[in-house]
Amino acid sequence: MRELLTFVAQSLVDHPDQVVVRETEGPEAVILELSVAEDDMGKVIGKQGRIAKAIRTVVSAATAKNSKPVFVEIHKPEDDEAQN
Template structure:
């Protein structure tokens, strides 16, 4: 999951070298913390949060195949 979020985020931003994803794994759920530069935060969130919602849907679909839950959060 971490690689998937990293790949999507790097494609969206202007500074792909500043994209970081931290994975916090639990028994059933995984939290993916996405950190991007301040200038690129709006590009990852999108208008009315549409882009980050789409990323969360993709991650949830991919994690459902593994019988786990995953959430994506943006860290400042």
């Protein structure tokens, strides 16, 4: 799933080299954290969140056979730096 999300995000943004996807697997779910350049946030989220919803739908459909649900979170790079 990480590769799928990376491919989709890199296809949408102007700075594909700044796309980072981290995968965290918990006991009941998988969380994919997507970080993009601040300039690209609008392209990944879209008007009224339509692009973000579409990304989540594609990832959910691709993982439908898995027993664990997959959640996609979108972060700015500053959010990542604050966590470290």
